[in-house]
Amino acid sequence: MAPNNFFLWSLTFQLLLLLLVSSESSWIAGDVTQIPMKFLESAKSPEVFDWMVRIRRKIHENPELGYEEFETSKLIRSELDLIGVKYRSPVAITGVIGYIGTGEPPFVALRADMDALPIQEAVEWEHKSKIPGKMHACGHDGHVAMLLGAAKMLQEHRHDLQGTVVLIFQPAEEGLAGAKKMIEEGALKNVEAIFGLHLTNRFPFGKAASCAGSMLAGSGFFEAVITGKGGHAAIPQHTIDPVVAASSIVLSLQHLVSRETDPLDSKVVTVSKVHGGNAFNVIPDSVTIGGTIRAFTGFTQLEQRIKEVITKQATVHRCNASVNLRPNGKESLPPTVNNKDLYKQFKMVVRDLLGQEAFVEAAPVMGSEDFSYFAEAIPGHFSLLGMQDETKGYASSHSPHYRVNEDVLPYGAAIHVSMAVQYLKEKASKDSVTSSHDEL
Known part of the structure; x- marks a missing residue:
């Protein structure tokens, strides 16, 4: 075989081999537009969905107020142990911080609050609160379940992550500045961006809402x-x-x-x-x-x-x-201000994940959230996930009649994962371009 022909044959073979390996590799590294949908499919699988529901109901039955979430923290650590996620605890008395990925920069954080409210539950169902005068009336039990669901999916593809995802399970959101205490104890060390997600009855099921700039007072x-x-x-x-x-x-x-x-x-x-x-x-x-x-x-x-x-x-x-x-x-809370670049990323991810009509431009409201401490310290983005069903009524938060529409849990978990993966991919891409320019 002539040298030139051999060279062309060798090059062709290598390219075919590369394409074959790429097609079999994890879909995290695949087509960006297909990433969210595949995470949603995984989140809806019985393995993940039933697991999140079980966790949510167990937390709901045993509500704990701010800085008293000892059993909730224990449950979170136990579930992280089962899926092999490393974590640091206690942080801010009962908080837990998990780490998935390379252990190296860039670091991006996902946050879930986990405290209940001093409210007597008025909803009659099998998994009603067992603690008189205490109730998960703001969806924090659902927030924990969704973040654990995200952790499960991220852990399965940890070797494909282009950085580190930090899981922040935060205590004492309800007026006791748990976020501030977590920051003081190093929760945001090395973290470059953070995302928070809150369930709401204000928007229809499967709609995600946000805005750039000031979102909450x-x-x-x-x-x-x-x-x-x-x-x-x-x-x-x-x-x-x-x-x-x-x-x-x-x-x-x-x-x-x-x-x-x-x-x-x-x-x-x-x-x-x-x-x-x-x-x-x-x-x-x-x-x-x-x-x-x-x-x-x-x-x-x-x-x-x-x-x-x-x-x-x-x-x-x-x-x-x-x-x-x-x-x-009770400490005052700063306004919750969404980073404009992270807002654009969220809007794109939601549309890829749930469809073009799924994103809702939210109007700023006078409610407040101590996620604001995180977003004040580093670029942050806070969003709302609708769970209202036309066939069923879901009461507003802080009501004794409040319920979580459990069908929405996979959507929240998939949004968490998609946002983290997308952020790390874009960060890696930007760093690669910067490195190339430096070399030139």
Whole structure:
């Protein structure tokens, strides 16, 4: 055989061999547009779906409040052990952080919260909460199940990952700043981006919603004690009435939004608690009021004005007032702001996974989420996954009638995996281009 012919034959053989190996390799390295669909198929398989349902129901039966999720944490660790995922625990008292992939950069994180609420469940079903006064009424049990489902699929293809996926199982999302504590204990070490997903009844089943920029407001709380001088209601001139002072304060606080805030910059000041007195004919010595603050911007300034209005209005009525902006240790939350590049990636993945009509452009809302701490520290993206079914009613979160539509669990797990894999692929591609340019 002539040398030139031999060279061509050899080159052709190598190319055919390469194509054969590529066709048999993991589909993680395959056509980008086919990745999400194959993950969804895997998530819907009985092996993964039934496993997630079992986990979700077990957690639902045994709800635990913030920083008390010891059994939930134990269950998560046990399931990670079964599928061979390495993890670090405890983090932030009960938190768990898993690691799948090369153990090398780039690192991308997926987050699920795991605490319950102090609510008595009103839904009658086989797996109802066994703990009186405690209930998973915000879908966190579903969030844990979906992230474990994602972990199972990622672990099966760990050798094909082009980096490391970090699984963050976070405690104490409900007002106790669990995300902040996890960050302080190194949860985001080396992590370059993070994704969070929350179940909701606000959107139809299988629809995923998000927006670029500010998606959820920052939130805070306040409590004030207005102190006067009590006495008989028939002789008010001998008293210093804290009830009248408190009434004036409540009305004046409303002016902070209606008169001091740009109408195009949404803010909320709500007084939701008023307590004072125990008798019809006795003016009490003090009245306690409390409420919440919501804002996308100017949060610190709004807090300062609340404090000024309360103390100075109290003085007008000859009373004293003490103001606590961190009642019961509740810390204020920053707004949840979605990174624009990660938003674009999410939008693309959802459309590839669930169809072009599956993505919904969400309007910003005044609710809040402590995922905001993560997104404030590094580029982050928070999204909502609809589970509303026209044939069944699903109550809103924090309701005693709240239920999770378990049919949506595979969708959440597949979104988690697809986002992580897609991020690592794009990161590897960009690094490769950068490296090539450096060499040139």
